[in-house]
Amino acid sequence: MTTQTKRLPVSIRRARMNELALLRHLHISYLWCIGMKGSALDQVDAYVRTLPGIDAELIRNGTYCIAECDGVVVGAGGWSAAPDVIRATAADDRSPERGVAFIRAAFAVELGIAGQGLEREMIEQAESAAADAGYVIAEAHVPDGCANIYRALGYREVRSLTLTTARGDVVTVAVMRRAISTALAAVA
DSSP, X not given: OOOOOOOOOOEEXXXXXXXXXXXXXXXXXXXXXXXXXXXXXXXXXXXXXXXXXXXXXXXXXXXXEEEEETTEEEEEEEEEEOOHHHHHHOSSTTOOOTTEEEEEXXXXXXXXXXXXXXXXXXXXXXXXXXXXXXXXXXXXXXXXXXXXXXXXXXXXXXXXXEEEOTTSOEEEEEEEEEEOHHHHHHHO
16 A cells, blocks of 8 residues: 655745855756766756756746745746757757747755656746746756656657767757647646
């Protein structure tokens, strides 16, 4: 007989500028321990340095939120228009265009909460806000360890990016997309 653990209650709010360093640290911790578990440190570093994560602009724009449980940050996620670095990184002409929201650094760090739907909730919250702003497609660039969360939400892989570390190791990143305006209308 298996018992299902009930997830602790969380509240979601907009991130504050004084939390930026903490959020960056938690995102790297998530990648190291969960999203890219088993990867070398320089592979995690290549991912973080190459692809946009959490930055001050997201917080200033109010498009990055955190999840708290009893006053402790346990997850986060947000969105933006596709940054220039993503357009420059794409190897072909399928780079993000107008109408594409880039889902940024959605994660859960508390092991008692990770895997219980918080990552999904943070992604859906970011998608909903992007759809409200007029975006119709969500795109995420995710390491292999995170791809299943996005697949479960209906994302499909449209291509992959290859990042090379300083030592010459390769990190493969899945570029995943889904229509959000139709998907969110079906939920409403």
